[in-house]
Structure formats: structure tokens, C-alpha cells
Amino acid sequence: MIKIGVIGCGYWGPNIVRNFNAADGAQVVAVCDKNRDVLKRIGKDNPGVHLCIDCSELVNSSSIDAVAIVTPVSTHYQLAKSALENGKHVFVEKPFTATSLQALDLIEIAEREKLKIMVDHTFLFTGAVRLIRQLIAEKKLGEIYYYDSVRVNLGLFQHDVNVVWDLAPHDFSIMRYLIKEKPVALSAWGCSHINKMEDIAYVTVHFPNRKIAHFSVNWMSPVKVRTTLIGGEKKMLVWNDVNADEKIKIYDRGVEAQSAQGIYDLLVSYRSGDMWAPKVEQTEALRLECQHFVDCIKNDSLPLNNGYMGLEVVQMLEACDASIKNEGRMISIENLLAVDQPSFPMDFEL
């Protein structure tokens, strides 16, 4: 039985507690939070769990095997470092760390201590992302032309990070998981309205061979939009994550050069072929992810969403910041990612 301590139990933490408790072979034995009301509520729902205000108590405990760090990103490095140095595996919220140097340091410690790091890129475990990956792997879409994501909502300005660090980690991790080629450069443009943090940003990611990705992230939208278009040579796909029933729609052709008459038909028709909405597995993604963490510890295997993947995402976020500061200048990310690492496992199957 892997004994887990959870640090930080505000918005997302209770989900972590619930899902680690549901995982086979794991149990949450301690929860730490600075807010006594939060602890009280956790205690009512989880009678046997040890509650504490001081997280060092949890990090030093000899009866804990792994720590889940569900706190603001500025605290990740110190908490994760302490945990690893005390022999604990680490599950940490995205983004992994506030800088890539911190991420590299944590990876090094974990490797030295033979401990696991998992960064909570939950989306990789959703039925939707897993299905898209499978469709791409089976060449159903053909050569990928573009990945275009709109991820906007009324946002949260109390974060210690801007909208890119808040929302784009989802897009970067999903993009990396779906598209085999490594990106070579990116440019980003951001704007702030309420305080100094950017609350709207646009990111363009460049791949070799005309492939591109574009993310629109926005904390100032009245509606929640989570729509990703993926255009392929053979078919095109729309992933609408706020649609409970038809998350993924696949359109049975892309664009081809048309005869003059064809032009006319296309213009008056919204689409030119059938659409197919495959059933999407609805198991809670966080449940699968927590189980994967537990299994990786038990089997001594590398998590899909390991420290290297977390590092890559942080490196791309840093590149975004650099581009934003330079009026959208294109920043090479070829070298940034060229650290001596095993890339995260693309052939992973849950």
C-alpha cells in the first residue's frame, strides 16, 4: 500500500485526495493545508486522515511514501526538493516548476534517489486525448497540418502566473503527446488589462514541414470555450471539450483543389462529407492518472507524464515569456529541448 500525503487542499486538492483513495494500492494518510476550514472539511469526509498545517511535518514523516503537491507554482520547487530528499516520490501540479533550472534540478535528484516524478498533466489521461492519439497513430487523419486550440473562460487573476502559464501547459502537453515531431520555434503575444499579468495571449508553435500549432488563451472571455481543431491531409477533427455528448467529431475529408463547379458547391455547403462522432471513454482522467502514478512506483517504471515532459512544458512557457517581452519575436526552442534526456515515452499505452 503506497501511503500518500497531499499538500494543498483548496480547489483541486480534494479531487486528488478522492482519486488517490480510489486507486488500487494507495491510500491518502495525511493532508496539509494552511487553511483550518479546509482541513476541517477534509477531516469530515476522511475520518482517519492525519491533518496538519505545517507541511514539513508531512514531508519528514517516515510513514509516507509519496507526496502530492497541489500548491501555487512558486512553491513547487522547494516542496518537491524537500520531499525527494526525504525519499518520497512526487506528484506535482502543472506547471512543474517556475523555471526550467528548477525542473532540471528536481529531475536530477529524483534520478539519483531512484524516485518517481509525475507532473499532473491530467488531460493526457482523458478519453478524448487518448482517442485522438489513437486516431493519429492509426493514420486516420493522414499527415497533420495544424493544431489550433481555443482555451478561454472567465479567469482567475489571483494566480502567481499569467494566462500562458495557467492555461497553455494543457496545450503544450497535449500537443507534444499527439504530434511526434519536435517543435522548433514559437512566438507569443500577450496583453494585460486588469493587473500586470497577461490575461490574453496567443501562441504560435512552428514545426518542420509546414506543421503548426496555435493556442488562444484568454481569462477575459464570458463563455468557456475548449475547442481544438486538428487538420489532417485525409480528415479533420474537432474536439469540443465542453460538449458532454459529442466531444470528438471527425470529418471525412480535408481540402482538395476543386474544379470551378466544386468551388460553388463548397461555398454553399457547410461541409462536404460525412461526420463521425466516436464514443469517448468517460472514465475520470484524474483517476487513471493517480492509478498510473501508483503503478509506476510499484513497477519502477517511467510515468508518461514524467519530469522530462514537465521540463519541456516549462521550457516552452519560458520561451513564450521571452517572445511576449520582445513583441512576438520568434524564439527557437530546438536547443532548449536538447538536454540530455529520454524524451517522454510516445509509445505509452494506458
Added chain:
Amino acid sequence: MIKIGVIGCGYWGPNIVRNFNAADGAQVVAVCDKNRDVLKRIGKDNPGVHLCIDCSELVNSSSIDAVAIVTPVSTHYQLAKSALENGKHVFVEKPFTATSLQALDLIEIAEREKLKIMVDHTFLFTGAVRLIRQLIAEKKLGEIYYYDSVRVNLGLFQHDVNVVWDLAPHDFSIMRYLIKEKPVALSAWGCSHINKMEDIAYVTVHFPNRKIAHFSVNWMSPVKVRTTLIGGEKKMLVWNDVNADEKIKIYDRGVEAQSAQGIYDLLVSYRSGDMWAPKVEQTEALRLECQHFVDCIKNDSLPLNNGYMGLEVVQMLEACDASIKNEGRMISIENLLAVDQPSFPMDFEL
């Protein structure tokens, strides 16, 4: 009675014929097209209309007062120039011309000859755009923070222009009509997949005072999306042009700094206030626009969508091309627009 000749009657032309015929004080007396089948069809629906293959016949006719040019953009300049030099008012498809120099030349000829130029920026005459303009004028939204448009569909690669020149004229003209401030710079990024023309592009437009606009234009999308978000200090607006019933939705607040508890509430709630979908006037925009052209001729008044507006749009399109060629470098458009001109009339009311 203003007698109108229409040059080009393929996809859009029949709508022009129908709406000029429906306009008070106007009649289509001649139609020119290179395709005999097209002419035949037009002739069946419009028994008395003169049909011709050679457009010079129409341009030189002494019985025609105005010419509507509904042909590819590369032909606009020569056709419009001939028409103006033969004393005819000109209604011309967007974009106005292939270069801003051509546009300047046409404006000069028209002013010298005391003729009208109208560029077919149809969207300005839609109930939706007119309503949004009124809402902004009445300060219902407060200070505007951003204008974000997604305009994507399965597109048409036979055009002589790229996706920016095809789709962004809508966004540039609407943006200029809605936002009083002049834009100061823009950057654009584009990519081509099928032929050499860019088929996907992203444009960012910069205003003074943190105001921004962003356009996503794409010919490779399996679904038709026409969604514009306009974020204001007081309220936010979503204009979904493919929604017949609820084109415009206004959300009754923007974003404010939140208490910790507020964060939690926002996160679990998709929006934090009421929504209001005002009735949108459904009169066909092209009908209003054609009537406006006829009225401007009769009353010798400046059209809303006059040559200067067409020029501005072409200048911004040229800036996009320059930015795309320079990896998204920011291009100043302050000077470009600083020709000695009356800006198009912002106080226009239909």
C-alpha cells in the same frame, strides 16, 4: 432611375443583381460574364436585361450610370478605372484593389470626376454589426479591451489571393467600424499547405491603451466558425454569426479581482451573471448596402464604405503580407493610414 451594369455573375453576382433590382430607384440593365451558361441563367431569371461577354461593352455604354464589379481582385483596378473614366459610379467587391497604390489612384479619379466608389464590405450592413456598434456607442460594454474573431471554414484555393486577403477584409472593416481608435501596428503569421497561398493565418492588431484585436482565418477547417468575442470593461459580447436565432449574446459583467472564495465560485460556474440576447434585425445586409449606394449617388453623399475605407483595409492587408514574410515581425500601420483623407464616417447611421 440609376441604371446598373454588373460585371461578373458567378457565385456572388446573382445576389448583387437581385438586390440592385430590389433597390428603390435602381435597375440592373446589363450583365457581363465570360461564361455563356452563367449569362443564360441570368437571362432566364431577368428577361429584359442586356447580356454580354465583353465587359468593355458595358463600361462604354452611355445608358449605364453605375457599374458593379464582382470579379477577382486582380481585375478590380483596370475595370474600376475604365468605369470611372467613362463617368460611371463604381461598386466593387472587397478587397478594393490588389495594392494600396491602385486604391489611391481610383479614389483620386473618382474625386476628380465627382463619382462614387463603394467597396462591398457587406457585413457593416448586417443587423448584428449595426447592433454591436450601437451597444458600443451607448457605452453598454464600457471601455473595449479586445476584439477576437475566428473566421474559419473549408475554403477555396482557386482565388488569386491568400486566406488573409479573402477573409480578413471582413474583420478589418468591422473592427474599424466598431472601434474608434486607429490601430498602430499589426503582426501576422501564415502557413500554406495545399499550394503557395497561405491557407491559415493569424493576425494581431495593436491599438494604443492595451486594446487589441486578433483574427484567426483558416481555409482548412471542417466546420464553419464565425465567432467574435468582444471584451469590455463592463460587459462582454459574443457574436456567433452562424447561429440564426441568438447571433449576439451579452454577458452582464466582465472580470474583476476576486476574493479567494470568489475564485472557487468562478471556477465551478461557467459564467457569473445573466446573459441577454437582443433581437437582431434580419433585413438582408446586401439589400441595405445596395440601397445605400443608390441613395449616395442620388444625394451626392459619401458612402459609409467608401474608397478610403477600402484603402485602409488594403493597407492593412499589405501590412499582413509584410509581416508574414518577416516571421511575424510587428509592422507599424500608423503612417500607412496617414494619407491626406477624410477617414470613413464613424457617425454614419443607416
Added chain:
Amino acid sequence: MIKIGVIGCGYWGPNIVRNFNAADGAQVVAVCDKNRDVLKRIGKDNPGVHLCIDCSELVNSSSIDAVAIVTPVSTHYQLAKSALENGKHVFVEKPFTATSLQALDLIEIAEREKLKIMVDHTFLFTGAVRLIRQLIAEKKLGEIYYYDSVRVNLGLFQHDVNVVWDLAPHDFSIMRYLIKEKPVALSAWGCSHINKMEDIAYVTVHFPNRKIAHFSVNWMSPVKVRTTLIGGEKKMLVWNDVNADEKIKIYDRGVEAQSAQGIYDLLVSYRSGDMWAPKVEQTEALRLECQHFVDCIKNDSLPLNNGYMGLEVVQMLEACDASIKNEGRMISIENLLAVDQPSFPMDFEL
């Protein structure tokens, strides 16, 4: 060339004029309407057409081959009778007549005079209905269990008929076209709020073998709904006619008895299989229907939507009225339909 006269040119009439003009081998030569403004507008769009106020002028004209009657239902019988007796083919709006006796009389005259009657059940010519019919014919849905239609909107109380006679002819004609078995009984319930005409009604149609149909028709709905569910043994189909892009969705299974675990899965999942939205042909239905009328005259063939089909629909509408007057009592329609007639051609293919 079949020369066509159109009687009644208010709301729907201009579409009839336009589509008969577009049909190969036909031309609208005369239009009659009591409203001089209507005639004026028609005249502007159709320069050569003869305009008249008195429809007897049109019915008696020797230069007209066929008459399209686009007037209130109470006038259909007299107009159609005069037209047939003057040797003219008749195209008539739905519902065919105000009583089944009238319909029988017109059928008899037409057969005697060897003239065609076509009742304007436009929906049968839509891409959606034709596709559904094909899917059923190909046994894609399996045995049909039910047909459930909701057809509601803000309605029109000036009609001389109630909501059943206004909206249910669509459902009756589509149902008869799609389902091979003859219905045996129906019950209906209606309610009036604004004047004496029923403005809300519910109709249940009974077939042998557990097959049923249900129509909800309502003039008092704030939203326009045009949704039909068709449940089959193998698959289920949803036809949403106000969805421009995905009119027809086919779900890849129906309901089967489930194990206990299966129950749980069904409850937490909105659907249990893939969905498929085939491309729907978008040619204007009225255009195909007008062409079909012209072709039937030229080829002396029986129209799909002939007088017998019109009669059947009127008989079912009469049965609805009878049931409504008797608190929803079930009314047999087996005998009603048993007149000596060729049933309308189920094997028709456009």
C-alpha cells in the same frame, strides 16, 4: 414549355414563382393576387409576367397549362375544381382541401380529364427525408419502433385552420412516406388559448405491431423546434431540421436488455455507441418538387405527392378533429383510407 399561372403570391407564392421559373421546361406566365402591392413587387422581379387581380382570368386563360394554387385552404376546392374543369393541371398547397369529400371530388375530375394533381408536401423532396427513406429501405435502422416529431414555433393565428391542419400535414405526409405500414387509428388532443382555433395539439398514431408515431405541434413556442426521433431495432436517428450542418444523426445502437453493470454504464453515459452524421443533399426541395410536377405532366406519370396522398392526409386531419372533439378518443382510420385507390407510390425515386 409548360405555362404556369400562380394564384396567391403572399408569403409562399414568390418561392413557387421562382422555382417554377427555374424548372426545365416550365415558365410562369401569369400571377394573380388580390393585393396590388404584391403584384407590383412580383412585376418588378418578373418583367414579362401577366398580372391580374381576378383569378378567373387566369383559370380561363387558354395560354396556361397548369395552375399553382397558393391560397388559404378554404379556397382550394373551388379554385382547383375550376382549373381542372378548364383543362389545367393543378399544383396545390397543403393541406389539399378542407374536407376529404372535396379531395375525392377533385381526384375524380382529374382522372376523368386526365390531368395531374400535385399537393405541395415539400418536405418529401428534402435531402433529409430522402436520406432517411433510403436508410430505412436499406434496413440500416432495422424494424422501426417509433416516430416522434416536435414541430413548434411562434405561430400564425390568422389562418383559417388550427395548428393541426397547419403543421401536422408535414408529419402525416413524411410519416406515410417513411413507414410502409398503414396506420390503423389515431388520437389527438388540442387546446386553444388566443382564439377558438387550437394552438397546441398532440397527435398519437397507432400502427399494427407496436409501432407508433407522436406529433407535438404548437404555435405558442418561443423557439422553433423541428426535431424528429426515429427509433429502430438496430439504430436510432435524430433529424434536427433547424441544424444547418448536422441535420441527421444516426446512433449506432438501440436499446438492449442490460446486465446490472450495464445499467450503471448507461446511466453515466449519454449514449452507448458512435454517432454518424451523413452529408445531406442541400438542393432546394421546392425546386425538385416543381421539376417533378413539370416532368409528370410531360411524361404523363403519377406524381409522388399525388391527390391520393393529399386525400390521406386530409382524412387523418379530419380524424384528429374528431378525436379532439371527443376528449382524445381513439379514432379508427383503417376504413377511412380504404377508398378504392392506388396508394401513393412508395417505390418512388427522384
Added chain:
Amino acid sequence: MIKIGVIGCGYWGPNIVRNFNAADGAQVVAVCDKNRDVLKRIGKDNPGVHLCIDCSELVNSSSIDAVAIVTPVSTHYQLAKSALENGKHVFVEKPFTATSLQALDLIEIAEREKLKIMVDHTFLFTGAVRLIRQLIAEKKLGEIYYYDSVRVNLGLFQHDVNVVWDLAPHDFSIMRYLIKEKPVALSAWGCSHINKMEDIAYVTVHFPNRKIAHFSVNWMSPVKVRTTLIGGEKKMLVWNDVNADEKIKIYDRGVEAQSAQGIYDLLVSYRSGDMWAPKVEQTEALRLECQHFVDCIKNDSLPLNNGYMGLEVVQMLEACDASIKNEGRMISIENLLAVDQPSFPMDFEL
């Protein structure tokens, strides 16, 4: 602290456990289920709870104050009777009982023993229903004309009840809560396809003064629909419960007699006024309901959803069965509801 035992922990039970645990002043102390796996899972999530297979253990326990019965309807009467006779308050799933006589008997015992009965009509506690009730109370909609509900999905044939007893209790309880007038009669029609239980049914409820309600309930629909139209003299309302973001839409007018020109406008426009989507409170309804039960016990007050309301619903369900057996004959429900009872409190406010 009210100590609660829960009987039946399959699909819905865990939600009951969670929400009673979250309620102030209550705690779940025992859970009973016949399935050992279910008990095991409950035990893992709720360490201190007593688990048992035999529900008599729970019913007889002196340390339990109230019992929540979350079992098939056929078992409700015996379980509730035992619980009441052992001095326990009863919270019971809808429908209350399998017959109205059983319901009357339980009400009598509870009154004699001064115990509370609450029937789990959860929908009454949703933000949507509470908001609609408030809008009606404030006369925002004007006189109500009709209530039309479509409640369909892929259903569950293992129940011991038909689709009316499964789904219509929601509609009956909501209808009774929203509409002050008592219904006088109802008719129902049902059909079975998979086994002997009706899987599709239509219910029409008659009120004095032209007011009507209609429910369409269906276990054979490929899509989940939960749409209720409420038409009023002044405004009309659409409640779409599967729309997370805009559950309730209010349209700012009903239907009025129109001039001829008005007809035309209505026909070409989907709606004739603004729409307003008020923010809907998102607190979990079951949480409010569980708290209400606990508060009623502590304050000795009558629950909103008390036994009489449960009785009324059962009586209307019995009337449906009677009508279905008689080919849709109208069944009076005036006398059925005329038992000597306090009607459930219409002036209730949470």
C-alpha cells in the same frame, strides 16, 4: 447530530451518503446493501461507517435516527413501515410507494408517531426549478398557458416499473410545485417494445381554464433530452436541463394576434423579441434537499416534499396506468387528490 442509515447503495445511494455526510447536523452511521462489493467500496470511502447486508439490522438499531431508503419502489412500503414503526424518520426515493394505499398508510403511521417523511423529488431543489417558481410567483410570465416537458434518453429496462413511473415523477412533482391550480384529469398513452413494461409514453394533464401540461417520456431515445417549455401570457420560458451554461431562457413575449404584415415578419424571424438567460444557482440540489430533511427533523417542520406530495404523485401515476390500459381514456383526478390532507406547502422557500 441526526444519525442516518442508508439502505441501498447502488447507483444513487453513494450520492445520498455523500450529501447527508455533508449536511450540517447529520452523519451517515450505517449503510446496508445486498452486494458485498458495493459495501466494500462504501467502506473504503467512509472508514467509520457500519456496513451490513441485512437491513433489519439497520431498521432496528437504536443508534439511528433516520433511514434513507434507496431501493426499488416495490420495497419502499415494507422498509418505510418498519422504519417508522421503529421510530425512525424516513427519506425515501421517488416514487414514494407502489400504490397510493401504501402511501396513505405510511403517512398515517408517520403522523401518529410524529415522524417525518420526505420523498426524494430532488428536482424541486435545483436552482432551475426554484428560479422558475420565483419567476412565476413574480408574475413575470403572466398567466401560464402550458407546461410541456420532453424527458427522454436511453433507459433502463431492469426496473420494476415502466417509463412513466421512472421518469414522470419528476414532471408531476415539478408541475405541482410550479402551477398553483390543481389538475383535474389526465390521459396517457404508452407502448412497450423490449419487454412488457411501457418504454415510451405520453401524458396529458388537464387543468381548469385551458391550462395544460404534456410529458413525453421515453427510454428509447438515442439522445438525452430534458427540455421543458412553459408558455405564459406575457413571456415564454425554455428550460434545457442538459445545457450547463444557459439552463433557462426567457423570451420577452408570447403570441399576439398579428396584422397581415406581422405574419410575414414572424414567419421569417425565429423569434420576435429579446431573450434573457438569468444566472442559475448551481448548488447541488441533493445537498439542499438532505439539509432540508435534517432541518425539518430538528425544527419539527413539514418538509416541502412531504408524504402528501409523494402521495399525489403516486395517485397521478396510478391514473396514468389506468388511462394507458384504456386506450388513452381521460381519467379524472379531482377526487383522487381530495383526501383529507394539507396540500404540500406552496409557499415554501429554502
